[in-house]
Amino acid sequence: MTELRALDLAKLERELAYYRRECNDLGARLLRLQEEQSQAFREARRSRTVAKLIREAHRLSDLCATPEELGASMLEVIVENTLCDRAAFARHEPSPTSPDLFRVTHAIGFGSDAPAEFATVPAAPAFFLTTARSVIESPAYELTGILRMPYVLWAYDRASGHALILGNHSEANVSRPFESGDQELVEGALSVYIDVLARKQSEIELRIAKATAEEASALRARFIATLSHELRTPLNAIIGFSDMMLPGSSYRLTAHQHAEYAQQINESGRLLLELINDILDYSSLAKVAPQLSLVWCRAETLLGASARELSALAMQNDVRLEVRRGEPGLEIKVDQLRFRQVMNNLISNAVKFTGAGGSVTVSARQRPDGAAELLVRDTGVGMRAEDIPRALEPFQQIDGGHSRSFPGTGLGLPIAKGLVEAHGGTLRIVSAPGEGTAVTIMLPESVVRIAELPPAEPGAA
Known part of the structure; x- marks a missing residue:
């Protein structure tokens, strides 16, 4: 009886071992099937993602007005279709002190935690990824630091200097781990972005050229x-x-x-x-600035010389031309010949557009910030604020047409503006119809000084 029970127990153990082997084999086959399905899913996702990126990129190129808008929109499409947590575009911008410097141009997935603007990636690879088994050393350390995530997928196009980096918090989900097969995905996404970016930039350049x-x-x-x-x-x-x-x-x-x-x-x-x-x-x-012969000259003397030169024109037009006395020691560093041309253009313009009985005043002063302000003000016909930009364009006159009241080429103000800017200054016009015009020249503090006046002679009035 005991021997029969022992035989039955041995038989049961053999059957149990058989079923255990069958179960293990079935489990292994199931795992392999799951892995094959996951791999097939990832490959299909890569193909769909690249195809969708190509379609979306060309659509975005038509919708986005600037390359900056295009980059942000492209990242949204990439993150949505690659199932990653964060992504960024970067551009290689080497400097003399840091030849491996990259600037993050667009980023997504950070929320209020903004990414670093610059990152250094020594010997930046064309393709790189990190997994749970990756050793965290260069360049893995620098690349994971850009997105501040442990798992990253990186592609870099050396010819254009553009790079794309994707990041994940974990590898838990079978649809999210990065692997070498994702090289086609990240490089394809980067290539699409570079191509469409070049198209958008060419479009903008063409529009500007047109x-x-x-x-x-x-x-x-x-x-x-x-x-x-x-x-x-x-x-x-x-x-x-x-x-x-x-x-x-x-x-x-x-x-x-x-x-x-x-x-x-x-x-x-x-x-x-x-x-x-x-x-x-x-x-x-365009050639004036390098040819200027800058010397210190008294502002009052410069204005007075231009006013005397145009006094006959003022008398002919019955216009009172006055140079208001300012700070006697105010000096400006300018090219005397060219700056006399500026003042002559402004004063003659003011006299020409001021009717009989009107007045033109010229003055100079030093502002509290150290800059110099030269002012030509008239009581003439004036002009509307929207017409001022036109008046500064070459061969343009507010009183247009062949029957205009005031002859001339319309080059006086553009020449004056160009010469003032060649001196590092600015020219501003304030005017209103029937109230006259005020033209202000601002010269920076670096070309302005107050010189000491010579002592007055004994007995001088």
Whole structure:
């Protein structure tokens, strides 16, 4: 009986061992099936993600106005489809002290915890990832520090300098661990971003070039229209009066008429010379700054010289021209010839647009911050605030058309503005219709000083 019970027990143990082996084998096959399914899922997800990124990227390129908007939108698509916690775009921006410096241009998933703007990645690899078995040493240390996450997936395009890094908190989910097979995913996403970014930048450059070409075309049209109008009047006078004065002319001119017509020809010739000088001055503005001969000169003396030069024009127009006395020792470091040209343009403009009985005042002072302020104010016709930018454009006049009241090329203010900026200053205009115009020149503190005046002689008043 005992032997029979022992035989039954041995049989049961053999059957139990058999079923245990079968169960273990079934479990192993199930794990392999799960791993194969997970791998197939990851591969399918990679293919779908890259395909979707390509579709979304071109759609975003049409919707986003700037490369900055494009980068942020692309990251949202990448994070949504790669199931990662954080992501960032970075660009290689080496400096003399740090050749391995990367600047984080866009980031997502940080919330209020903003990422570091710069990161140093020595010998940045083209592809890198970290897993639970990765040794945390360079470059893993630097790359995990960018997103402040232990598991990262990195791709870097050396030609463009752009990089993409994805990050996860954990490897727990079978759909989220990073592996070498994800190289196609991260590099594909980065390539799509680089391609669309280049397209967007080219589009912006093309738009700027188109606007520049249209502006140049409009400027050329204004130049031709202005020049033809300004040349026609003096040339007609020169040709007409000279024909009448030629020997053998049918006109019998008196001595007085000869003198009068010669004066008209002279004035027309001077007007043409002034026109050509304005055009040459404007065309050479870009080369002015390196050629300036800067010297210290008394501001009061400079303004007074320009006012005396234009006093005849003011008297002719019945305009009172006044130089208000400022700080006697105020000096500015400028190119005297060029700055006299600035003041002459501003004062002559003010006189021209001020009616009979009006006034033009010129003054200079040092501001509390040390800068110099030179002011030309008139009581003339003035202009609307929206017309001021037009007045600063070349070959542009507020009173446009061939029947405009005030002749000229419209280069006075643009030349003055360009010369002031070449001196490191700024030119500002404040005006209102019927209330006159105030043009202010601001020169920085570095070219302003108060010089000591020589002691007054004994007995001087």
